[in-house]
Amino acid sequence: MRNRFLNWIVLMALGTNAHASPLPAPTDAEIQEILADRIDKQQQSIGIVVGIIDANGRRIIAHGHPAKGDPRPVDGQTVFEIGSVTKVFTALLLADAMEKGTLSLSTPVATLLPESVIMPENKQTPITLGDLATHMSGLPRLPSNLVPADMSNPYAGYDAAKLYAFLSSHKPQRRPGVEHEYSNLGAGLLGHAIALKAGVSYEDLVISRIAVPLGMKDTAITQQPDWAERRATGHDAAMEPVSDWDLDALQGAGALRSTVDDLLLFLEAAMGKTASPLAPAFSALLSTRQPLGNGDRDQQALGWVVSGKGDEQFIWHNGGTGGYRSFVGYRPSTGVGVVALSNASTEVGVDDIGRHLLNRNAPLAPPIVERTAIVIDPARYDVYVGTYRLAPDFELTIFQDGDSLFAQATGQDRLEILPEAEHRFFTKLIDAQISFTLKGDRAESLTLHQGGQSSPAPRVSK
Structure with a gap:
């Protein structure tokens, strides 16, 4: 989920030079310099925390503060909104249910919703859970009846009744399975449907099926008792504090909050570096892939995006809300994984940092050019x-x-x-x-x- 102009163009992976000689991974001192430049010079965040997994284990590099004017440093236990990284958790819930035999990629979404809901489909090509998980459902990016009462918290109040009303009245522009179109609506509907099938809330399902088995103590939606002193404050592109986002029926699209420490546990399990009861489900995430429509550069797996080929290939997802940016990814050929969380919603974000740490040939984003306004009538x-x-x-x-x-x-x-x-x-x-x-x-x-x-x-x- 992204805010402001960030939604206008889906920025794909920064290009790399496949023929360039591999460069050594940045040192901790170099990463610290990158973060200091991004925060202190470019003023593109208030606080950034980076976590790295490699052959030497895991480490945390951080710079900045949890809020503007707060002197405390951010660290691996600072709690951030992670936005659309939530979609990987939602897809993992589906993969886990597939392993348990309760759901499948071919399960029609309509069979999990109340009978009163009329899905925008025909009987020959129903929208399936697999379509939702790979953004091939034909559903739009957002429902047309999402009309925020408060633009600083745009998803608040969009409940199941509004979701069902949209689905029952929407006239689809294309059949499912035909074309990839990134859809927060589709991912939110996927999380909602899986939770209905399980008979518990989406948050309870994430905690019981993912967070607890992986030892993730700080991954949730609602405020936890010990978060009070560890919550980061979100900031907009002008570095002013903004409201956190509250999602209702579309929680599966971007409602989770987490820490770098927790996301490193998640990434270690995804990479197979730690034993986990979710290992088969993690493998299933990558077994289904759809083209993203930009040649063969990128593929949409279940939840994850897969970019590049051969040794250059990396698996990732990013996220953004009104006050935060996030990146989680790993490179199978090197066994390196990266988590990067920022408490500012800027266009530069932390995607380029994450990719640069996975492949040093991937460039960091250039500083934003200063522009001067002219006077016109x-x-x-x-x-x-x-x-x-x-x-x-x-x-x-x-x-x-x-x-x-x-x-x-x-x-x-x-x-x-x-x-x-x-x-x-x-x-x-x-x-x-x-x-x-x-x-x-x-x-x-x-x-x-x-x-x-x-x-x-x-x-x-x-």
Whole structure:
């Protein structure tokens, strides 16, 4: 789950040079320097904790603080929101149920929901649990009836009744199993359905089936008694404190909170470095794969994303909420695993750090370029005002409020955009720009420039 512009483009794995000679892994001192640069110089986080598993065991490198103005250091026991890394736990619950013989990849989702719910499917191609786990369900990224009362906590209050109402009224754009489309809705529905089958809450299922067997004492959704002094505070891209996120019916998409210490236990079990009753389920996660639609560079396994080939291949997932970013991944050829957690929701995040520690040939993200706004007459903003479609279920609304122009993506907070050239705007909070193409005296389309990609979006309404 990602906030602000981070949802507009799905940033895939940073490219690596497959022909470059392997470089030695960064030392602890080098990692500490990376974290200090990211926090102290680039001001892209308040606190970052990195955990590494390699041939020498496990170690923790951390820099920064649990909250702005808090002098205490972060460490392996600091509790963060982990966002979409939760999806790997949800997929593992499915794999565990498959090993127990209670569910299968071919189980139709409809058979696990109340009879009153009408799934958006036909009898010939029902949406299955496998479709949900691999983002092949044909369901949109978010349900159209997710209308947050509080944009700082967008999933709060989206309960089972609203989920069922959406499913019963949604008209699918494609059949399941045809095309990959990352869906928080689908992952949340998967967790909800598995919990219904088990007869317990999603959180209780994660704790009993995963956390307890692996010795993970700090992985949960609700506040634990001993978290009070160890909880990190989330921050937005401007390094201001923000609210934590509370998920209801869609908990399986991104509701978990955890620590680097706990996630290293999870990663050790996933990599087969420690004996675990979940070993068969972990293996099952990688036995099913679907193409991501970007050639053969990446594949979607159950929960995990698999990137690269041969010795370069690594298995990973990332996450982001309103105030946090996370990365968990490992490289089978080297036996190295990495966890990185940050208490700020910035575009740079910690993905590049995680990948760099798995493969030093993978570059760190460059610093965000400082941009300067020019002065134009606010009366000229009217030519840009309108709604632009980036994807079938994802739109960008440009609107004016007073003398300022704003952009607001579906289900996200608004961001002020500032002019830097004729028909080109930027936002101060992240490295993203918008350029408009005019036809006569009205913009007919815009292009979002972010992460080295340019995504056109036609105007669909004023």
